[in-house]
Amino acid sequence: MIYLLLSILFATGLFVIFKYFGIYKVDILKAIFINYIVAFIIGFALAEKSIAITEIHQQPWALGAAVLGALFVSIFFVMAKTAQNNGVSVASVAGKMSVVIPILFGVLLYNESVTPLKVAGIVIALVAVYLASVKEEKSNLEKAGLLFPILLFFGSGAIDTTLKYVEVNFVPKEEVSIFSGSLFGFAAIFGFIVLAIKTIKKREAFGLKNIVAGIVLGVPNYFSIVFLIKALQTEGFESSTLFTVNNVGVVIVSTLVGLLLFKEHFSTKNKIGVALAIVGIILVTIA
Template sequence: MLYVFLSICCSVIVSILLKLAKRYQIDVFQAITWNYSMAILLTWVFLKPQIQSLQSAPFYIYSLLGFLLPTLFVVIAASVRFTGIVRTEIAQRLSLFIPIIAAFLLFDEKPTTLKIIGIVLGFAAILCSIPWKRERYKTQRAPANSWIYLFVVFLGMGVIDILFKQMALFKGVPYATSLLLVYVISFVIGLLGLVYLFATKKAKFSWPHIFFGWILGIANFGNILFYLKAHQALASSPSIVFSAMNIGVIVLGSVVGLMVFKEKLTVINKIGIALAIAAIVVISYSNIL
């Protein structure tokens, strides 16, 4: 369970860094772009991808992921900034219901009673987590439509999860190699965006943004590395890793958000946290049966 704990910590550290970015005047887009350069390096060092013939590789999946990852990262940063770590983590973790629903609608999987209960609890948790009232933070007022960030995070993470699952099912290319290619595409897309911003003088090159991005990349890759190692160490109990990871991130993220950043939650929001944990437990248990 040590790997699960480390993965949880890395996941929450990513949210903390995104929360601190505005405070230290870090350009989030630059940081996210350079984050992928570090991810490429760490993937090469720790996962040792094999470079081989890629003629049959699913480049349409790589391209979609390469575009969606940095794009959604920016949205997650905005969500953390305007709605807080707690709500954003819940939206990310509950996105797991999208591939479950897709399995019912697209792949003719038969819904079970437990999975239906889990989905209902999950959507109830999302509704309870939405900041229905406009809230004032220390530096600025959150926009009235800040719930849209949560919705996009929820939907985007679900789509990315489906694409990663399809990538993992493709046996023609090792997973580590596919992951490396996705990071390379994400980095290239980010660099093209930066070139445009620099050329139009809408952004300035600065080493602090790069260093911040590299730290972000270490935490981001650590989350993936330790999650994979947890599944390897507990190969016979994937549901334990799955549930412990998702519940752990929600709990730790809530503690950090409430105690460190003094995020304010209503009673309904707190009920949403409880419902989110219950939904993950139900879905995890349904996968055992």
């Protein structure tokens, strides 16, 4: 349980950092690239088992790490595009509601339990995620279409599902840090390619501010993934339960942080969502 709580706290920290990125006008693409490099370095520095960088491609989890790295970069762009075209609330809801995908795969692939209480808790949690995430803003949904929200929904779900599959089948407990660092290393490679293409089109200085922002982001980003993987490896903790609690937990904590730290306005709908989220977590955990 401690790993799950730590994952929730570090994942919430990412939302806080991104909030400050907007305040200080940080170039998110450049900061994301640096963040991946930092996470890669931390992974190898804290590795429980020594593996040379030149041997990464020989590891059984190497392909999974490469796929996850590509997904990380791709979904980042899809998320940004969804927020620009359809609104921040649509992007937030699409990303968070995707938790239903790893839940279904957990039940279908790993024969995880399905009880009335658990189903009720998951349904309540999904409703809670929607209510707590949606903001009173005008959405351009009709004009922009559903392409990017749908891609974000399935892409975010694919990340969690792939992470679970690779962890179960290929990642020993003593290689969690090195695997996590490697997937961020692959993400850095894909991010560099995108950044290089963008730089060719528009030459501009990298900026010390973006480097510092990337370093600040890289630390919690790395630990949010590591602790999530360690939570997935905990005996007796089903992934359908874990992903529900993790996702809804991040919604609750980030909502409270937004209210207390940034004085954000929350509607009655958002408050009901937080209350239902707590109920959903209790039901899923008991089940």
